[in-house]
Amino acid sequence: MRDAGYAEGRDVVLEWRPAEGDYSRVPSLAADLVEHKVDIIVLESTVAAQAVKRATSSIPVVMAIVADPVGSGLVTSLAHPGGNLTGFSLMGVDLSAKRLQLLKEAIPRLTRVAVLWNPGTPFHAKAAKDIESAARTLSISVTLVAAQRPADFRGALSAAKQGRAQALYVMEDPVFILHRKKLIEVTARARLPSIYSDRDFPTEGGFISYGADLRDMFRRSVQYVDRILKGANPSDLPIEQPTKFELVVNLKTAKALGLTIPESILLRADEVIK
Numbered sequence: 001m002r003d004a005g006y007a008e009g010r011d012v013v014l015e016w017r018p019a020e021g022d023y024s025r026v027p028s029l030a031a032d033l034v035e036h037k038v039d040i041i042v043l044e045s046t047v048a049a050q051a052v053k054r055a056t057s058s059i060p061v062v063m064a065i066v067a068d069p070v071g072s073g074l075v076t077s078l079a080h081p082g083g084n085l086t087g088f089s090l091m092g093v094d095l096s097a098k099r100l101q102l103l104k105e106a107i108p109r110l111t112r113v114a115v116l117w118n119p120g121t122p123f124h125a126k127a128a129k130d131i132e133s134a135a136r137t138l139s140i141s142v143t144l145v146a147a148q149r150p151a152d153f154r155g156a157l158s159a160a161k162q163g164r165a166q167a168l169y170v171m172e173d174p175v176f177i178l179h180r181k182k183l184i185e186v187t188a189r190a191r192l193p194s195i196y197s198d199r200d201f202p203t204e205g206g207f208i209s210y211g212a213d214l215r216d217m218f219r220r221s222v223q224y225v226d227r228i229l230k231g232a233n234p235s236d237l238p239i240e241q242p243t244k245f246e247l248v249v250n251l252k253t254a255k256a257l258g259l260t261i262p263e264s265i266l267l268r269a270d271e272v273i274k
Helices: 023-035 046-055 092-106 124-137 150-162 174-178 180-190 214-229 251-256 263-268
Strands: 041-043 061-066 085-089 112-117 141-146 167-170 194-196 208-212 245-250 271-273
Touching: 023 046, 041 046, 046 061, 046 085, 061 214, 085 214, 092 124, 092 167, 092 194, 092 208, 092 263, 112 124, 112 150, 124 141, 141 150, 150 180, 167 180, 174 180, 208 214, 245 251, 245 263, 251 271
Parallel strands: 041 061, 061 085, 112 141, 112 167, 167 194, 194 208, 245 271
Antiparallel strands: 208 245
16 A cells, blocks of 8 residues: 555555454454445455455455455456456466476376365365366376364374375465464375465475465555545456466475475476575
8 A cells, every 4th residue: 555655544544354264253344344434345365255245235345365256256257347346366277277287297196186175165165176177187186175274184184194195285265374384284294295375385384385476466456446546436347367476396395205396397486495
């Protein structure tokens, strides 16, 4: 907001409502913002978007990070969202295939992958089917293991090992991101090379990540906030997709797992952690 010329306290007042990974709190947080009659709501998850859509049809909403706005029933189309929601889509289907390809390239013998998903996240059931479809083209079998809270991580990883998984695919999820330190620790104990959506995972000890540059998406969302504050109608603003992607590899973790990362991946990486 500062980069767009706004000063907090002078031009805008920011009202923060963090759910801290607890989906049960989201409806009340959304209702609270509506009761405060805020001018714009900015959010970063499908759960939050659905709760806000139920809470208001008049307050403009900018979705900074939402996996599948159309598939989740939030908007009618990316080009013409209609209603009061606009913002950005994560390109979930395309990224799923790319992540599996990277895992296969990093581990050529790979034939079995466990997918960590959250049954409480609206788009995960559909995303799981997309991952299974992409896996078939790579001759990879997929096993779904579920976790809704940090206490579930150990059991999910045990199920992955029992299913003889050779690697773990971690879906994009606020709970997984918020509690990534514990997830990385449990994954390391299970000795499963894992691929994630966000660079914070390999930065903190995970194996590899590939996904949209989330910081760039938040910065771009401010452009929509600015346009709406200046009179634009959210229904006229097309939902955009990521333009920047990041591949981050943790070589130290790879070595601990006994893996040698191919040069083809290292040359494409935006960051290699040694």
